[in-house]
Amino acid sequence: MAAMHRWALFGLLMGTLVATGCASGQAVPRPFPGAAAPPQLPGAEAPPTGVSGPPTTAETAGKMDAPVVRNPRSSPSTTLISTALSLRGVPYRNGGGDPSGFDCSGFVRYVFAQIGQQLPREVQAQFKVGAPISREAVRAGDLVFFETVSRGASHVGIALGNGEFVHAPSSRGVVRTERYTLEYWAKRWVGARRIGT
Helix, strand or coil: CHHHHHHHHHHHHHHHHHHHCCCCCCCCCCCCCCCCCCCCCCCCCCCCCCCCCCCCHHHHHCCCCCCCCCCCCCCHHHHHHHHHHHCCCCEECCCCEECCEECHHHHHHHHHHCCCCCCCCCHHHHCCCCEEECHHHCCCCCEEEECCCCCCCCEEEEEEECCEEEECCCCCCECEEEECCCHHHHHHEEEEEECCC
């Protein structure tokens, strides 16, 4: 009887996690800049080439709480994309908002915080920020939204250009890049937003 009770509690917990999707936490990204006016994001630039894949745990371990070092000549969108790509391989964590683990909206919020742009914590609130753009107009640095665990925008990622995006999905459990033009994501497309223009 006790074993059945434990399984029922486990099932309830798992159902709650699935229903909440990727935007359940209220974590604040660290480091998070003060209340300075957010910078404007200029035109898109292509993501860095020659990146070989997700960093290993050893490669990311020393960088977990370190601030992003910016090249004085790099634009906010270049910094945004390089920061997002540098976090590939970080594990998915429901409610996570820092490099020890991210959910989708925590990942987006953390990456934008690195360029001084504050975003809401929840996916649906992020979907209301910035200017709506068509799928054909998406460029690197735009937010792309999908309907996954609930109706409307329930998953978010950062566009890289050329139909690719980087995100923190719960499936396969790590921050990674994918193509939003593939059937799975294309069928779940909700829209895109441009922040800071």
